[in-house]
Amino acid sequence: MLVGLRGVGKTVLLNRIAQIAEDDGYTATVIEAPEGKSLPELLIPCLRKILFQLDTKEKVTVAVKRGMMVLKSFAKAVKVTVGEVEIGLDIDAEKGTGDSGDLDTDLADLFEVIGAAAKARNTAVAIIIDELQYIKETEFSALIMAVHRISQKQLPLIVIGAGLPQLVGLAGKAKSYAERLFDYPEVDALNEKDAASALKEPAKREGVDWQPQALKLAVQLTRGYPYFLQEWGYHSWNAAKDGSGKITTRDVRAASDAARSNLDDSFFRVRFDRVSPREKDYMFAMAALGPGAHRSGDIATELGVPVESVAPVRSSLIKKGMVYSPAHGDTAFTVPMFNEYLIRIGR
Ligand SMILES: Nc1ncnc2c1ncn2[C@@H]1O[C@H](COP(=O)(O)OP(=O)(O)OP(=O)(O)O)[C@@H](O)[C@H]1O
Ligand SMILES: [Mg+2]
CATH class of the missing domain: 1.10.8 (Helicase, Ruva Protein; domain 3)
Incomplete structure (x- = not known):
């Protein structure tokens, strides 16, 4: 999980990693998590593509076919409408695997059959996800559980991600797993x-x-x-x-x-164009305090309001990926030198 501010080269690195993986014989796919799309919506088309790639070499093996069946039942369970038509698999859904409606177990089931399909094909699968900070906490936790299952079963599937620093906090309840399963190398400015x-x-x-x-x-x-x-x-x-x-x-x-x-x-x-007027006020107050991270209390004082009243504004700026919390109670911009930009344009 590559973690870093805006414009430090995370996407460049992910694309390079995908290239290296493909050169090494992996079936690799890069996807970007946009705001407001669910993880299943994001994964289903990409896993479908992977299964088809695993399929093209020779005749369908049992394991790949099973992968397609489970993908179909998974898509049905999460009611993703790419469903029937787009999945386009001339295959029955496999009842009872990946379709319980509980994302934690379903995604793990799905990853397991795809890992098994890759293994049957003597290859490995790399699922590379950019902008991971936009994924919901529950979905991130399901992703971690699924990777945990893969590692227990020692199947050849790897998940590589990148995102803003808020990504690390998302690990949330699945934290102890997450720490063992992923590295979080920091990508920063060059020396x-x-x-x-x-x-x-x-x-x-x-x-x-x-x-x-x-x-x-x-x-x-x-x-x-x-x-x-x-x-x-x-x-x-x-x-x-x-x-x-x-x-x-x-x-x-x-x-x-x-x-x-x-x-x-x-x-x-x-x-700047993606935030509301209240959020803009909050960011101008941060900029007025100078470069670096600032205490929530100081920002509220700068705005002349009680700190609790602006807590929702801060949360929503974190969700939008505009600011993050480098330490408890601190807030900083995710875009380098954004404070200077705000001062340049003025209120
Ligand atoms: N290794 C590199 N060689 C040359 N240019 C680079 C390299 N890494 C990054 N850059 C430059 O920095 C720009 C930003 O990189 P990139 O888009 O990967 O950042 P990012 O961390 O994904 O940012 P964001 O969080 O905004 O998506 C690239 O478009 C490129 O101009
Ligand atoms: Mg990027």
């Missing part, structure tokens, strides 16, 4: 050396050098955040004089305006 080489190396391949001071400035301005490095790199490249073969501090300064206004219009803006 100075890596950030510098992310800018330098691609330019070098094109015969262009970054002047050391220019490189230093770009790394400083982006604070090593991958998404920002990409923007500053792009605009610095464009600002550099054709044919000079060099990117200078002047180019980086010229690039800064373009990079910032581009970020303001896209990266920051799309996030």
